[in-house]
Amino acid sequence: MKQKKTFLALIASFNLAANYAHPITPAYFKLLGLDSAMFGYAFSVMSLGMFLGSPFFGKLAESFRSKVLMAWGCLGYALAQVLFAIGHTPALILWGRLLAGFACGSFFVGALNYIANTSTAKERGANLTLNAAVQTVFGALGYFVGGMLGTYDLYWAFALQIGQLFFTGVAFYLLLGPDLTAQKAPDIKEAVRSLNFFSSFSTKDAQLSQSLWILLGVSALTFLGYTSFDQSFNYYLKDVFDLATSYNGSFKGAVGLISLVATMTLGMYLVKQTDLNKSTTYILFICAFFMGAVCLASGLTSFFALNLIFYGFYAISVPMVQDLITKQATPTTQGTVLGFYQASQSFGRIIGAFIAGLLYDVNVLGPFILGSLAFLIAAIGVKIYQK
Incomplete structure (x- = not known):
């Protein structure tokens, strides 16, 4: 992979900045006197944009x-946050969130395509794992x-x-x-048509195998579960425990460190040395278990401890699912398949955030119970995919 250090440094910068506003959003909504369900609606609309x-x-x-695509994503997100910051009404805030999601779609599709285009088949899984680790760590540091x-x-x-x-x-x-040696003229008409996610599946180059459909479903479920959990966790700390935004940020900083260690040790080992079909199933089962255990936490200490364990295993699961899906793409369908992968994430986020609210x-x-069930079904989905 060419310019790996430059690419990862810029990925780190984006994920730092993209997360600065997340820990303050509950306090921001309370300052504006918005309904408690607004945090779910706002994230759901952002996910709709993605x-x-x-x-x-x-x-x-x-x-x-x-x-x-990555440059467009950064600039579009910056504009969206201007709307979010100055929009003191639900309508303006939701329009800003929609634009932010659309910009994130550009950024993350660009990032995954850059990795796929500049990596050999042998190093792709490791590069996806490294990218996920950087996103997790610097996203947490941004928090x-x-x-x-x-x-x-x-x-x-x-x-x-x-x-x-x-x-x-x-x-x-x-x-x-x-990252592309040969480029063709953009088919803007086909690209606009793909804004209708479901009709875009009927295009000739996007006929998906049954296996890929299952994996896209697994991706949607994991992000449904994670979003339901994570968005509620942020609001839970402020609403139930009345903790300052610094607690939320400090906890996510700890999550980043644990996720880095977990991803670069156990995660890298699983990607390189094990059968991903089997190991992904086990990791998703573990995520479901610890997310469900959070509901039984008796105090703040055990609540934080169980959350830390869950976040660590979740960080490991992301590049594993990405690698399984990337392997299903051919050179001619890679961009389309990775676009669908990002869309499956967004679909999960939409449903997860909306229902969580x-x-x-x-x-x-x-929301924690919903998240646990989603990860359990996702694990079963990977088991079905194996067959």
């Missing part, structure tokens, strides 16, 4: 270099920085985020070399 945008940018990835800034002024986090996203986008375009109002532990 859901619509991922197949679109997956199609454009056949014609545009990956660094262009920490944002949470600390939020204790002084919520808008400091927004200001730093917008500026860093802008400069990171420019750096992607200027510093990364090309509804369940939380009924029972604060409801």
Whole structure:
């Protein structure tokens, strides 16, 4: 993989900035006097943007270099956060979230295509694992920085985020070399058609095998479960324990360290040395177990401890599922398949965030139970895929 250090440094910068606002969002919504379900609706709308945008940018990835897609994603996210920060009404906030999701679709499709285009088949799994580790660690560090800034002024986090996203986008375009040797003229009509996610499956180059359908379902379930869990966790700390944003940020910082160790040791070993079909099933079962155990936590200490274990195993599972799906793509369908993969994530996020918002109002532990069941079904899905 060419320019690996530059690529990973820029991935780290994006994930740092992208997470500055997350730990302050519950406090921001409370400051604006918004309903408690708003956190679920906002994330659900953002995920809808990713859901619509991922197949679109997956199609454009056949014609545009990956660094262009990543630059667009950074700049679009920066603009979206301007709307989020100045929009003090639900309508403006949701429009900002929709644009943020669309921009993230461009960024993450570009990142996965860059890895696939510049890696050999032998090193692809390791590079996906390394990319996931960087995203997890620096995403968690972004939580920490944002949470600390939020204790002084919520808008400091927004200001730093917008500026860093802008400069990171420019750096992607200027510093990364090309990942495509031959480019074809963009089929804008087909790309626009792919905004309709379901009709885009009928295109000739996107006929998916039964195996890939199952894996896309597994991806959607894991992100449904994780989103239901993670979004509720952020709000739970503020709502139930009334903890300051710094606690949320500090915990996510600890999550980053544990995820790094877990991914670079056990995760790398599983990707390189084991049958991914079997090991992915086991990891997803473990995720389901510890997420369900959170519901039985008797105090704050055990609640944090069980959450840390879950986040560590979840970080391991992400590149494993990515590698299984990437192996299903051919050179001609790679951009399309990876676009569908990102869309499956977004679909899971939409459902997970929306239902979590509804369940939380009924029972604060409801989203955690939903998440555990989603991971359990995902594990069964990988078992079915093996056959």
